[in-house]
Amino acid sequence: MTTGGSREYRRLPGRGVGLFRTTTLWAAEDHLLLVDVRGFSEFYRRFYFGDVQAVALCPTPVGRVRAVALALLGVSLAALGWTCGPAWKTFWWTLAAMVVVLLLVDLGLGPSCICTLQTAAQTVDVLSLRRLRRARWFTVWVQPHVELAQGALKAAEVLERSGETGPAAAAPAASIPPTLATPPAVLASQRPLRHESGRIHELMCYALLLSVATTTLQLFVWSVMTSVVASVIGVGVLALVIASVVRQQGSDVRPGLKRLAWTVIAFEAVLMVSGFVYGAFVMFRLTVDRTIDPSTGPFPFDVIRKQPGYRTLALVSAGGALLLAAWGLVLIRNDRREKGARAWQSPGI
Amino acid sequence: MVRCPACRSPLAAETLAAGTSDCAACRVRLEISVFPALFRKHDPGRNSEPVASDQESACFYHPGKRAVVVCDHCGRFLCALCDLELNGRHCCPPCLDQERLEKRNTRLESQRTRYDRVVLAVTIYPMLLMFYPTFFTAPIALFMAIRYWNAPASLVHRAKIRCFLAILISTGQIICWVLLIGFLVTHWGEMFK
Numbered sequence: 001m002t003t004g005g006s007r008e009y010r011r012l013p014g015r016g017v018g019l020f021r022t023t024t025l026w027a028a029e030d031h032l033l034l035v036d037v038r039g040f041s042e043f044y045r046r047f048y049f050g051d052v053q054a055v056a057l058c059p060t061p062v063g064r065v066r067a068v069a070l071a072l073l074g075v076s077l078a079a080l081g082w083t084c085g086p087a088w089k090t091f092w093w094t095l096a097a098m099v100v101v102l103l104l105v106d107l108g109l110g111p112s113c114i115c116t117l118q119t120a121a122q123t124v125d126v127l128s129l130r131r132l133r134r135a136r137w138f139t140v141w142v143q144p145h146v147e148l149a150q151g152a153l154k155a156a157e158v159l160e161r162s163g164e165t166g167p168a169a170a171a172p173a174a175s176i177p178p179t180l181a182t183p184p185a186v187l188a189s190q191r192p193l194r195h196e197s198g199r200i201h202e203l204m205c206y207a208l209l210l211s212v213a214t215t216t217l218q219l220f221v222w223s224v225m226t227s228v229v230a231s232v233i234g235v236g237v238l239a240l241v242i243a244s245v246v247r248q249q250g251s252d253v254r255p256g257l258k259r260l261a262w263t264v265i266a267f268e269a270v271l272m273v274s275g276f277v278y279g280a281f282v283m284f285r286l287t288v289d290r291t292i293d294p295s296t297g298p299f300p301f302d303v304i305r306k307q308p309g310y311r312t313l314a315l316v317s318a319g320g321a322l323l324l325a326a327w328g329l330v331l332i333r334n335d336r337r338e339k340g341a342r343a344w345q346s347p348g349i
Numbered sequence: 350m351v352r353c354p355a356c357r358s359p360l361a362a363e364t365l366a367a368g369t370s371d372c373a374a375c376r377v378r379l380e381i382s383v384f385p386a387l388f389r390k391h392d393p394g395r396n397s398e399p400v401a402s403d404q405e406s407a408c409f410y411h412p413g414k415r416a417v418v419v420c421d422h423c424g425r426f427l428c429a430l431c432d433l434e435l436n437g438r439h440c441c442p443p444c445l446d447q448e449r450l451e452k453r454n455t456r457l458e459s460q461r462t463r464y465d466r467v468v469l470a471v472t473i474y475p476m477l478l479m480f481y482p483t484f485f486t487a488p489i490a491l492f493m494a495i496r497y498w499n500a501p502a503s504l505v506h507r508a509k510i511r512c513f514l515a516i517l518i519s520t521g522q523i524i525c526w527v528l529l530i531g532f533l534v535t536h537w538g539e540m541f542k
Contacts, residue, residue: 009505026505035505040470042461042503053387054351054365058377114354120386123352139382150385155366161388162362255355255377 009033012141014134016127023127025138030149032117032142034124049149051119055142057135061259063112067103069266074099075316076274080281083309088285109133196251198332201261204240205328208264208321211237215318222305237321241265256331264324271317278309351387353379397428410441420444455504464497465511472515476522487522490515 009026016023026033032052034045074096081092115129115138129135214230244261247253282304286292292303304310350359358374365383372379397414400407406416408428416426422444431441436456440448449457472490475482494515502509533540 011505024505033504035503037463040463040467042463044459044461044504046456051386052384054381054383056351056354056360056379056381058354058372058379060355116352116354118351118387120389120391125354136380139380143382146384153383153385155368158366158383159362162365252374255375 012128012138014128014131014138016130018127025126025128027145034117034126034128036127045122045124047117047119047124049142049146051121052117052142052146052150053120054118055115055139056118057113057115057129057132057139059111059113059132061112061262063106063110063131065259065263065266066112067106068263069270070099070103070106072267072270072316072320073274074103076270076278076313079312079316080274080278080309082312083307084281084285115139194251196247196253198253198257198335200240200244200247201253201257201328202332204237204244204261204264205325205332207233207237207240208325208328212318212322212325215314215321218305219311219314222302237264238268241268254331254335257328257335260324260328260331267320267324271313271320275313278313279304282307282309351381351383353377395429395432397430422448452501458504461501461503463503464493464500465502465509465515468493468497468515469511472518472522476518483522484526487519487526490519491523494519 008028010028012025012027012032014025020039022037024035024037026035030049032047032049034047036043036045077092077096077099081089081096084092109131110133112130113132113135115126115135117124117126126135126138129138211230211233214226214233218226218230241261241264245265248258248261283292286303351365352359353372353375355377356372356375358372360379360381361373364370364373364379365381365387368382369378369380371377397408397411397417399413400415406426408414408416408431409425410431411428414428414430417429418427418432418439419425420427420441421438422440425441427439427441432439433442433445435445435454445457448454452458468490471486471493475486494512498509498512
């Protein structure tokens with residue numbers, strides 16, 4: 001355990017960092033103190049061990065998405081450096097190395113999660129415990145402290161006491177629907193989950209496959225027509241992925257598919273930024289070299305197409321889109337197979 | 350009621366008892382520890398009883414109610430309704446409010462202004478932008494560092510390192526300005542030859 005600060009409080013591992021905001025968790029003899037530093041003020045929340053009702057954590061895909069985004073950014077920057085002269089090469093490769101260091105640090109910290117701490121008065125998402133390893137450490141650490149204040153609770157007691165106190169303590173098991181063939185399990189929720197077939201995600205996957213085909217085609221055949229088709233499909237992919245993210249909010253879509261939609265958004269964002277940076281760089285370099293004259297000559301599609309960096313970006317784009325589309329289609333197929341099996345086994349059929 | 354951290358759906362008793370299981374609504378993997386406080390029944394609150402005879406002490410704030418305890422701060426008699434217990438001590442609502450306003454009890458504080466951070470920002474940010482604003486900000490920062498030296502620091506960081514650094518840096522800035530002005534005054538004539 002980390003120590004430091006005042007005598008009363010000991011710092012617990014983990015630090016949540018946001019824009020002008022830092023969150024840390026501290027332990028005193030009889031309570032936990034969540035310190036939220038925003039600008040020049042500190043806000044405190046206390047959780048007395050005698051009042052803690054539950055600690056819940058669940059893994060999230062945020063860490064993985066961030067790692068993939070950083071890896072793509074690193075590869076793009078390295079590819080960019082590869083196409084440049086010695087001076088610019090050093091610059092881009094230094095940037096790529098910094099991104100790789102960030103990626104390694106991110107991977108070293110482990111998978112991400114959400115950890116909530118609940119008392120009768122408040123349920124707080126502890127931002128300093130956004131890494132699974134730290135959150136698990138915290139769960140193990142806090143258990144004896146809370147049990148010392150409240151006593152232990154066995155699994156059988158949880159079931160027994162839930163029956164006594166009813167829905168105030170836990171949602172009754174009887175409200176779980178017996179089958180997932182119907183819109184899946186919503187437990188006496190104030191915000192019921194909407195049924196979503198996942199059709200829009202499927203369309204997104206097919207659009208991604210189409211974009212793979214057009215991007216690859218453009219590497220070999222360059223014409224105004226292929227360019228227009230590729231642009232239309234690119235816009236279509238963006239529209240479908242945004243629609244997927246909107247539709248999946250509060251729906252019963254499989255978590256894997258939800259992750260896929262967010263990953264596609266991150267992928268497209270990284271590609272757009274990389275493409276923009278690379279395009280600006282190439283235009284700048286070609287203008288300085290006087291290979292092209294932007295004020296008089298036509299737009300140099302053919303010159304840009306022959307740049308190794310462009311080809312690398314196109315290949316990364318096609319490869320990434322292919323992987324994402326394959327991942328999505330496999331998930332959709334598995335989901336349908338699973339739902340079909342459950343519907344077959346359910347007593348109503 | 351315990352809710353899933355991901356989708357905020359209430360969790361079934363079986364899920365809570367299992368410790369590690371999937372959320373029935375969003376199907377993410379959950380690891381949950383529940384404690385007896387979850388099933389604790391809420392205290393309905395105490396009712397103060399009326400004074401039965403003239404020999405019984407009455408509450409200072411409710412003369413018709415029987416006093417059950419004495420305020421540890423002001424010594425007034427309090428009924429069960431007015432008795433507030435904090436850290437094993439009994440006090441009346443005005444004393445508790447006074448304690449909170451005067452920041453005598455750190456456990457009642459929910460916010461603090463970090464003057465040491467303000468002082469360090471006033472010292473350093475103008476220096477990062479350009480050096481000239483420090484002509485004005487250095488004396489202000491020095492004054493603030495001395496003025497807020499004894500102001501309550503963070504609950505968890507009691508060290509005064511930021512104030513100390515601010516004094517050091519702002520003093521350095523003032524010395525630099527004095528030297529620069531001194532140099533300009535002594536070499537003014539030579540510069541325009």
